[in-house]
Amino acid sequence: MPLPESQAVLLVVSQLGRLVRPSLLTAALLLLLRRYTAVHPPTWAVPGLALAVLPVYYAVRIRFASWHIQRRAARLGAALPPRLEGRKFGNWDILQSLTESFETDYLSETLFGYMHTIGHSFELYILWDRAYVTDDANVVKAMLATDFNTWVKGDRFDGCVRSVLGTGVFNSDGDMWKFHRSMTRPFFTRERISHFELFNRHADDAMSKMRARLAAGYAVDFQDLVSRFTLDSATEFLFDACVHSLANVLPYPHDAPAALRANVSRAASEDFARAFAAAQEAVNFRVRMGNIWPYFELLGSKTQAHMRVVDAFLDPILKAAVEKARVEKTMPSQQSKEEIGEDETLLDHLVKYTSDPTVLHDEVLNIMIAGRDTTAGTLTMAVYFLSQHPDVLRRLREEILSKVGPERRPTYNDIREMKFLRAFINETLRLLPAVPWNVRYPVKDTLIPSSDPEKPWFIPARASVSYSVHCMHRRKDYWGPDADAFDPDRFLDARLHTYLTPNPFIFLPFNAGPRICLGQQFAYNEMSFFLVRLLQAFDAVALAPAAHPPADRVPPAWRGAPGRKGVERMWPKAHLTLYSKGGLWVRMTEAQNA
Ligand code: HEM
Structure with a gap:
């Protein structure tokens, strides 16, 4: 697999080379003058002028670039989006504040603040690099759907x-x-995504694990538990090689005896999960840093070591699949590519297209990233909301018990008919969407809708445009004055027709347009199935604050802050996907009817 960051040094050297090119050219010119003409600048003038030319060159270049962009915008009858102006040279203070707030503040808080003051689409001009940010549903609609061909994920x-x-x-x-x-x-x-037998086995494992730990008197990290559930389900569903991470000992909480906590040995599957998460964290940092990320990896790649662990886990599974396909190809009953066999895994399916280990490796990892952490993250947030809203939990249980009963396994049709369950999942995805931020780049100079229908905004080719469904999902002008409140009924009552039905692009947890999430129905089924099983088994959930690692607890200073920051009792963070910092430590009460 190519490792572009191993070329980070080369990239930086070439960037630096480009940066100092005017100085080198000036020095070369002066030396030529000295040698071949009667003009003899003094020796000190060569380095002096070579250095002095740099600020002048860049000042002119920056001015020219701004003028050029203005001209291109004017030619298309457009205006430039408002720019966020900082106080320091190169808007360094904005970079500092964004970086710091990412580490220490509530999710997207700083950008959310900017959107309130400057508007819903604006330009970030940091170190003379233009980037754009939006939470405007009309802009996102253009990027994802109506003007799809202009926008790419890009190089x-x-x-x-x-x-x-x-x-x-x-x-x-x-x-x-x-x-x-x-x-x-x-x-x-549909047939594949409603294969509930597999979810059932892993959900049962998860429930019994949780019951045992709770019975021993300790809180459970639900985020860890459900990540194991999705890892086991995904590895079985995708390549029929379940890693059985649920068979390993669960972590003990912060308030458990130290000896117990120290004794939890880490299995290979956990190393895989941790390495996978760490690699995503590193990648997210790069995306946030934009063009300058290679400067942070001059001393070495921040993903390579993690990916070695991931690959050590994955490669034997891939080899086995290719080998299996090779053996089966010789058999007469080989299916056509499009036909999917009853027990066929994604990997079985992919090896019909290719035996190239790199393509298989990459595709499988893509689906793992796309499908596993998103579902685990959403289930974590769902249980968090249950812990904060016992009334919602009670109503969900009522629906589950009346439709499915206390023990039976839910079917595809049961799940389809559970309207409150769907509304509950949607409300979870609205306030804490698994993919809170995303980015696209226009392949050419383009226009996006602005606040003035007569004058769109201009976006230059190849500039990054980050869009936040997280911020969009909380806009009061889109969702009403109670947008910050957790209330699944907004997907069922008159508010649905007031807000969402006329403007469906305000709710995009799965994206939209041709690149809409491929696994959306699979995800709804998996999450619904798990929640039904969970609430058949338990009838109350409470956070266990003492069990939470102290460094990862919600800062007391947040209490009473405006918006959700003031009410949140766990710390939502995002790498590529959303998670709760330090886990989600909970206690649950077993239902009497289970
Ligand atoms: C709560 C669960 C999920 C959420 C919120 C979610 C959300 C998303 C989002 C926002 C995207 C668009 C990413 C982009 O274009 O930048 C996406 C793409 C994708 N998702 Fe999901 N996803 C979920 C579950 C799943 C599952 C379970 C699978 C598969 C097993 C899956 C497979 C995919 C794939 C393959 C893509 C790429 C589509 C493309 O680019 O054409 N997702 N998902």
């Missing part, structure tokens, strides 16, 4: 993620993306 995003994702459906564009998408799509048919 800048690809450069950031390639050392983790390789080339797959998630980070490719154009024909390559079509190839990956068409290769994967047949797998997500």
